[in-house]
Amino acid sequence: MSRDMMASFELYQPDSVENAVDLLSRFGEDGWAVAGGHDTLDWFKDRAKYASNVVDLTGIAELRGIRETADGVEIGALTTLTEIEQSNLIQERYGVLADAARRVASPQIRNTGTIGGNVNQDARCWYYRYGVDCYRAGGTTCYADTPEGQNREHCLWGADRCVAVSPSDTAPALVALDARMVVRSSDGEREVAAEDYFIGPDVDIERMTILEPGELLTAVRLPGDWAGATFYFEKVADRNTWDFALVNIAAAMVVEGGTISRIRMAAGAVECVPRRLTVVEQVVTGSEKNEETAALAGQAAVRGATPLNYNHFKIPLLENLVKRAIRDA
Numbered sequence: 053m054s055r056d057m058m059a060s061f062e063l064y065q066p067d068s069v070e071n072a073v074d075l076l077s078r079f080g081e082d083g084w085a086v087a088g089g090h091d092t093l094d095w096f097k098d099r100a101k102y103a104s105n106v107v108d109l110t111g112i113a114e115l116r117g118i119r120e121t122a123d124g125v126e127i128g129a130l131t132t133l134t135e136i137e138q139s140n141l142i143q144e145r146y147g148v149l150a151d152a153a154r155r156v157a158s159p160q161i162r163n164t165g166t167i168g169g170n171v172n173q174d175a176r177c178w179y180y181r182y183g184v185d186c187y188r189a190g191g192t193t194c195y196a197d198t199p200e201g202q203n204r205e206h207c208l209w210g211a212d213r214c215v216a217v218s219p220s221d222t223a224p225a226l227v228a229l230d231a232r233m234v235v236r237s238s239d240g241e242r243e244v245a246a247e248d249y250f251i252g253p254d255v256d257i258e259r260m261t262i263l264e265p266g267e268l269l270t271a272v273r274l275p276g277d278w279a280g281a282t283f284y285f286e287k288v289a290d291r292n293t294w295d296f297a298l299v300n301i302a303a304a305m306v307v308e309g310g311t312i313s314r315i316r317m318a319a320g321a322v323e324c325v326p327r328r329l330t331v332v333e334q335v336v337t338g339s340e341k342n343e344e345t346a347a348l349a350g351q352a353a354v355r356g357a358t359p360l361n362y363n364h365f366k367i368p369l370l371e372n373l374v375k376r377a378i379r380d381a
């Protein structure tokens with residue numbers, strides 16, 4: 053399938069967010085923002101997706117960097133995953149995000165791959181990426197959800213014609229930290245909770261986020277509420293590097309006198325969006341942080357899971373990751 057030969061496109065290199073959103077709103081569906089290009093160039097080389105106008109964000113200085121704000125930290129969308137992983141500020145205050153960034157792909161990809169690109173990357177379903185006419189690509193079949201379909205990597209919840217999962221490792225960490233996503237368009241700026249930023253096929257089968265054509269993610273804001281909390285991140289994949297999660301887990305909790313007083317937890321690669329584990333949060337809040345609570349949390353996490361033919365293993369995997377998050381954080 054891979055032809056390694058991209059179709060030609062017009063390349064625009066704006067030097068401000070204002071110019072970038074002007075261009076993107078002018079091009080609408082026929083415009084494509086590119087940051088590190090790790091997801092984008094796959095699509096273009098395979099000729100499975102295409103836009104005739106590509107807006108390169110890498111010359112926009114205001115989109116880069118990690119800065120302290122009055123009530124937390126703001127990370128520009130063009131900040132690389134390596135910069136996040138190595139930032140003292142992120143390691144000290146929001147370690148779960150540094151840990152998640154460190155588990156993405158490979159060092160080479162993290163050196164140029166950006167947080168904006170990581171949370172906006174497209175689904176990794178084999179069939180969809182291969183360019184077949186599945187539901188997500190505008191067709192009328194889900195090839196992964198057939199008796200012969202290869203669906204080991206696919207979802208336990210939220211299937212609605214499509215069974216692909218959210219592939220981002222940083223997304224569950226952002227949900228656990230209650231991050232705010234800053235979105236700009238030619239109409240102005242809006243802020244959306246990370247939990248509401250990602251959308252499933254029941255909302256729109258052709259998109260993974262609330263971003264409309266012409267909109268740009270400019271920054272991610274981490275609120276002070278969770279700074280310095282007790283964190284946990286773990287990812288299980290077939291290989292230890294350069295591989296997407298089979299399941300990952302991110303947790304932020306405040307433990308006082310051995311009791312969990314506040315907690316947010318999210319899992320990746322089990323649903324088309326990072327799955328906030330509100331049931332687990334309810335079960336463990338006010339309980340002692342011990343083995344028994346951890347076991348109850350694990351059991352609660354997998355209630356209602358609906359496996360496909362080949363992904364039953366994700367249920368005990370998620371249960372154990374949740375257990376470990378409570379016990380070992």
Ligand SMILES: Cc1cc2nc3c(=O)[nH]c(=O)nc-3n(C[C@H](O)[C@H](O)[C@H](O)COP(=O)(O)OP(=O)(O)OC[C@H]3O[C@@H](n4cnc5c(N)ncnc54)[C@H](O)[C@@H]3O)c2cc1C
Nearest residue numbers: 087088089090091092157165166168169172220221269295
């Ligand atoms: C071999 C390989 C292995 C990988 N393994 C992992 C992994 O283990 N875990 C993981 O999480 N990811 C993994 N990835 C995905 C990779 O981390 C992401 O593709 C990368 O982080 C995307 O960043 P980018 O800047 O290169 O994105 P780009 O390709 O530039 O952009 C990706 C998408 O996001 C959009 N976009 C980018 N920036 C913005 C913005 N500011 N506003 C709006 N839209 C934007 C683009 O339009 C595009 O649709 C892997 C990728 C590859 C190729």
